[in-house]
Amino acid sequence: MADYHILLLGPPGAGKGTQAAKLCEKYDLDHVSTGDALRANKEMETEYGTPRSFMEAGELVPDEVVNEVLAAALEEANGYVLDGYPRNLDQVEYLDEATELDDVIFLDVDRETLVERLTGRRVDPETGENYHVEFDIPEDEAVRERLIQREDDEEDVVRERLEVYEENTEPVIQQYRETGELIEIDGTGTPEEVFDRIIDAIEE
Ligand code: AMP
Numbered sequence: 001m002a003d004y005h006i007l008l009l010g011p012p013g014a015g016k017g018t019q020a021a022k023l024c025e026k027y028d029l030d031h032v033s034t035g036d037a038l039r040a041n042k043e044m045e046t047e048y049g050t051p052r053s054f055m056e057a058g059e060l061v062p063d064e065v066v067n068e069v070l071a072a073a074l075e076e077a078n079g080y081v082l083d084g085y086p087r088n089l090d091q092v093e094y095l096d097e098a099t100e101l102d103d104v105i106f107l108d109v110d111r112e113t114l115v116e117r118l119t120g121r122r123v124d125p126e127t128g129e130n131y132h133v134e135f136d137i138p139e140d141e142a143v144r145e146r147l148i149q150r151e152d153d154e155e156d157v158v159r160e161r162l163e164v165y166e167e168n169t170e171p172v173i174q175q176y177r178e179t180g181e182l183i184e185i186d187g188t189g190t191p192e193e194v195f196d197r198i199i200d201a202i203e204e
Pocket residue numbers: 012034035036038054055056058059060061062066083084085086087091152161
C-alpha cells in the first residue's frame with residue numbers, strides 16, 4: 001500500500017500511537033506523529049517560545065509551529081499513518097490542502113479508561129517503547145528500572161489534555177462524521193483486539 005494514507009483520530013490515550021505502529025508494520029507505511037515530532041524538537045525556538053512550555057501544560061502547540069512540523073513530515077513520507085493531527089478545525093483545513101486521505105479512523109474509548117491508561121503509562125527512554133504499570137510491565141528488569149513517566153502523563157496534565165481534546169478536537173471528529181468519512185472503532189480491549197477491528201474495517 002505504497003501510497004496509502006490513513007488518519008487515526010481519538011482522544012489522548014486511545015491507542016493511536018500503538019495502532020499506528022502496528023499498521024505501519026503490516027502495510028509498510030511511515031508513521032507520522034506530530035506529538036513525536038514535537039517531542040524531538042521540544043527546545044526549538046519559535047516566535048511563541050519553545051514547544052516544551054505548551055506540551056508540559058497539556059495545551060496545544062500553536063498551529064503555525066505544528067503545521068510546519070507536519071508539512072516537513074509529510075514531505076518525507078510516502079504512504080503514511082498520521083496520528084496527533086488535526087487537533088482543531090483550522091488544522092483540518094490545512095491538512096485538506098496538504099494531502100488526500102484514504103481512511104479516517106476514530107478510536108472510541110471512554111474517559112475513565114483514558115485516564116487509567118495515560119496516568120499508568122511509562123516509557124522506555126532508550127527505545128521509546130510504551131508500557132503500563134499494571135497492564136504491560138516489561139519482563140526485562142533493566143527495562144523496568146529505567147522506565148520514566150512522560151511529564152504530560154501526570155494526572156493534572158492528563159485532565160487538562162482531555163479538556164483541550166473535548167473543546168478543540170471533538171468538533172474535528174464531528175466534522176469527519178458529518179462528511180461520512182469517519183470509520184468508528186471500539187478502542188477498548190487489548191491492542192490486538194483493537195487492531196483486528198481496524199484491519200476488518202480497512203479491508204472491508
Ligand atoms: P501526543 O503525543 O499526540 O499526545 O501530543 C503531545 C503534545 O504535543 C500535545 O499535548 C500537544 O501539546 C502537542 N501536539 C501534538 N500534536 C499537536 C497538534 N496537532 N496541534 C497542537 N499541538 C500538538
